[in-house]
Amino acid sequence: MYELFLLGKLMAKPWHGYEFHQVLNSVVGPSRKVSWGTIYPLLKRLEKAGLIQRLSEPLEKEDGRGRQRYTITPEGKQKFLRLMKSESKNDPNYRETFRIKLGNFSRVDAAVQRGIVDRYLARLNSISAHTNAMSELVSRVPEMPEPERRNILLALAHDRFLAETEVEWIRGTLRDEVAPQAIDAAGDGS
Numbered sequence: 001m002y003e004l005f006l007l008g009k010l011m012a013k014p015w016h017g018y019e020f021h022q023v024l025n026s027v028v029g030p031s032r033k034v035s036w037g038t039i040y041p042l043l044k045r046l047e048k049a050g051l052i053q054r055l056s057e058p059l060e061k062e063d064g065r066g067r068q069r070y071t072i073t074p075e076g077k078q079k080f081l082r083l084m085k086s087e088s089k090n091d092p093n094y095r096e097t098f099r100i101k102l103g104n105f106s107r108v109d110a111a112v113q114r115g116i117v118d119r120y121l122a123r124l125n126s127i128s129a130h131t132n133a134m135s136e137l138v139s140r141v142p143e144m145p146e147p148e149r150r151n152i153l154l155a156l157a158h159d160r161f162l163a164e165t166e167v168e169w170i171r172g173t174l175r176d177e178v179a180p181q182a183i184d185a186a187g188d189g190s
Contacts, residue, residue: 001097002034002042007051007080008104010072014055017043018067043070051076084108087119094123121170124163131160 005024009015017039024034046052047070055069072080084101091097098120105113135156138149 001091001093001100002038003046004080004083004097004104005100006042006046007072007076007083008100008107010052010070010076011080011104011107014069014071016067016069046070046076049075051079080104081108081112084112085115087123094120117170117174121167124167124170127163128160128167131156131163135160 002024006015006020009020009023017036020043021034021036021039024039043052047054050073052070052072055071084104084107088094088097098116101116105116135153138144138152138156141149144152
């Protein structure tokens with residue numbers, strides 16, 4: 001997820017580590033923070049892999065110290081496109097990854113956009129179907145204490161609500177903006 005974010009930002013212009021840190025923390029939200037110990041090792045790894053390179057002259061700050069700027073290489077652009085097209089079925093951060101991909105839609109063509117939306121809708125529909133099946137199963141377990149059953153059903157209803165609300169948002173907000181064909185083709189999930 002962070003690799004996609006950094007490469008996506010470099011698709012537009014050179015950036016320095018401090019900028020990555022500030023913007024990435026705004027993307028992941030108030031409940032989680034990205035440390036400097038995450039950003040700089042990732043930048044070094046991307047540089048070592050030939051996906052980014054340091055610019056020869058650092059950007060000067062007011063205090064006279066230079067900030068090292070990075071730019072994306074042709075190999076980095078190819079990696080960015082592969083990451084935009086891919087999906088990890090086991091990605092625990094799938095919502096954040098989708099937001100990062102959504103933020104980079106202007107850097108990919110309509111077919112890639114449609115693929116991203118289509119895969120995300122499929123995931124949301126799968127979550128909704130899973131919560132329905134689990135709710136039915138939990139409702140039929142006779143030896144489960146009623147307070148526990150009620151709480152489990154509430155948690156499942158919450159997951160289903162989030163997934164169904166996202167599907168509605170995609171169909172409403174993204175319909176005219178991004179990929180109407182993918183949105184029209186997706187199943188209801190209900």
